[in-house]
Structure formats: structure tokens, C-alpha cells
Amino acid sequence: MSAASSFVWQVPTRAVCGAGALHGLGPETAALGGVVAAVVDVRAAQLPPAADALAVLAAHGVPPVAVHEVAGPPTLESVRxxxxxxxxxxxxxxxxxxxxxxxDAAKAAALAATNPGLLDDPRWAAHGVVDLDAPGDERARPGLPTLLVPSTAATGSELNGVAALRNAGRKRLLVSGLLAPSTAIVDPALTAALPAARLAEGGVETLCRIVCPYLASGAALGTTDALAEALAAHCLRAVAAACGAPASDASRPARADLAWLVSVSATQLPGLGREPWGHVLWYLQDAVADLAGTAKGPAMAALLPAYLAEAAAGGVGARWGTPGRLARLARALAPELGPDAHADLPAALARRLEEWNLPADLSGLGLDGAAVGRAAADTHRAWGRTGLLDGVGRGELAGFYHRARRFPGATVTPAGGSAPGRSPDTPAIREGR
Known part of the structure; x- marks a missing residue:
């Protein structure tokens, strides 16, 4: 994807992508309904490209919208x-x-608006996932049409059927094909103001969405494997290019690539035929991000080398990956990480993470042994019955987290220094999914 390219892909969301895509916000919004409510992040709406696009909605026949400002992770009550x-x-x-x-707040509220009992489902008080498409469930009604415009290079919510909400202090995943947005507009202009660290965080999240289902696969799938390998390598290349000069025109093609990689990975296209809950690091990072007070990207980065090492050793009953799958991934990523990736992919990737000023183990997030033990307990309680964590004992999780605390080769943050992934003058920005 180049800076000048743009295209539409029905997945089933109508995805309008490329430089200048925001110029179509007016007609795309008008096509969805006559009375439009806007749910906006205040900071994102102040970005010049976003402000300009919102200001001209009326010129396309969209009446003045009711604007609902949001801040922080959505909760069951705030969505209600x-x-x-x-x-x-x-x-x-x-x-x-x-x-x-x-x-996520907008998608969940749009669905709840036409399904009054949705937020009273007893599963909100249980473990992990509220799956509205589970066999035997009464089919929910379609929600209000939604148009989503991402301002970050990370989440992928604009093209998937998942929303993360908090209830009683714990995160739950609401899952349904009915959550898939009607339209998404993905324009790299909205990421032009993001610092390199935020672009790198988004790239790591995207990389993990691609490689985790790939590694956890029990069987080779020719086309799916080839696609995942190519996208993973391209993701590393795009992040490196985008972080070189994030706000410059020279980085625009790389930011466009990264924006599209985020969206493609969110559709689960690189994991077609795989375990639907195979993104193990999402579950493993959840408690870590909460305890460290950081976003998902740094939490995933801090766990990724140890996770790859787990696959190299065939650990956790090979549920999370096998040496054979890791060796194949290493061959695909070696052109981006260097020949050392063949011999030790976890170490090669750890070095790249640190080049991007991201943590390569849990010590880089400032977590001590007690916090690591708590992360294991919280993960087991919240996600122990979900996906590839189903059947993994609390002791196994604790062992993994402790190995991830001091990953060999990762730089230990000096006492009093700033942790990788967070500069001394930049506060952590929480991302609620």
C-alpha cells in the first residue's frame, strides 16, 4: 500500500483505505442513516485532519450530530x-x-441499543468471553449501523467483531459477527502525529495478532501460512520505516502500510482455519498491562521473546507453539531481523524491540517477583477457561511469567531510569482493549 493508493474491501465491513480516505467521511456517513450520533475521543477529534472531516459533515446532508465524548476503557455501565x-x-x-x-464503546452501544437485554446477560459476571454467536444462543438483532475511524496504529477494532468492556474491575470480551462495523475509514493522516514509540507499540500488537495463531497451529495450512509469514515480515519492515521519522512525509507510505496491516490482522485473515481464540498473548498481557499501568503494546513486547522461547522449548504442552513452527517463522523473519534469527529468533526479536525503545522482558516494565506472581493468578482467574489457556494451570502460568521477567539478552533498566517503551517525559497512555 503506497501513500497514493486507496481501495475498498468488503470483509464484511466496507473498508475505505488510503491517503485521503477521510475526505469521504461525509458521503460514507450520510449513506448509513439520517440521524447520526458521534462517539469521539476528544484528543483524536482535535487532530486537524479529523476536525476538518467532522466539520464538513453537514455539507453532505448529515444533520448536526449528538457528540458523546469518551475517556478511558469502556465499562458495562458506561456502555449502558x-x-x-x-x-x-x-x-x-x-x-x-x-x-x-x-x-469498542461505540460498537457495543450500537448493538445494545437494539438488544435491550444484552448488557444484562449473566455471562458478564462469569469468565472471559461473552460469545453471542455460541451454538444454542438466541440470535441477537442487528445493531445500529456503525462507521469507525481509527486514530491509532494498533487496535484493529474498526474491522472485527470484538469489543472489550470492563465489569466489576475485570475485562470481558463481547464477541459477535453483529459487532463488525458497517464501514471503516483508515487514513494514515490520523497517525501522523503519533510518536515513534506509539507506532512501534501498534506494530508489536499487529505482529502478535499474526504470529500467535500461526505458532499455535497444530497443522500446516499452505496459503494461510504463507500469508501470515509474509505479513509478519512486512510488519517488521513497516514498523522500522514508520519509526524512522514518524511525522515526516517520507514515513507516510510506511504508516499507510502499518495502518492497513493493523486492519488486515484484525479480520483474522492471516489465521483462517486456525483456532479462533489462538491469540495467546492477548490473554497473557491483560493482567500485565493492568499491573504495570501501561498499554497493550508494551505489555505484549515484554512477553513476546519469552513466549517465542516457550515455543522453542515446546513448553506448556506445545499449546502455544512448537519448535518446528518457530523454525519456519524464523526463516520468514530472518531477512528483516538478520541471520541470527535462524539460530535464536527470541533473542533477535528482543534486540529489535529494544531498538524501538520497547521492553523485551517484564523487568523492563518494572514488575518484581510479587507482581509477576499476581499476574499469573489474575490471568488464571480471568482467562483460564478461554481458548488456548483452557487447561493451563496457575503454576504453569507462574513459571512462564517468571521466565519472562528476566529474559536472557534483554537490557535491564537502570535504577531510577525510564523503562523502555516510556520516555521520562511521556506518561503511559492506557488503551482499553
Missing amino acids: ELAAALGRSGADAVLALGGGSTM
């Missing part, structure tokens, strides 16, 4: 309030602009 507000406004479509938290 947003759904009620949508009902009072008479909205027949929802426009969301922001990061994962904003888009």
Missing part, C-alpha cells in the same frame, strides 16, 4: 449509558472516531 443516550437522540447510525476504547 451510551446506549440509552443513543435511544434518546433517535440516532439510526453511529460514527466513532478514536482508539480501541472509543470504537
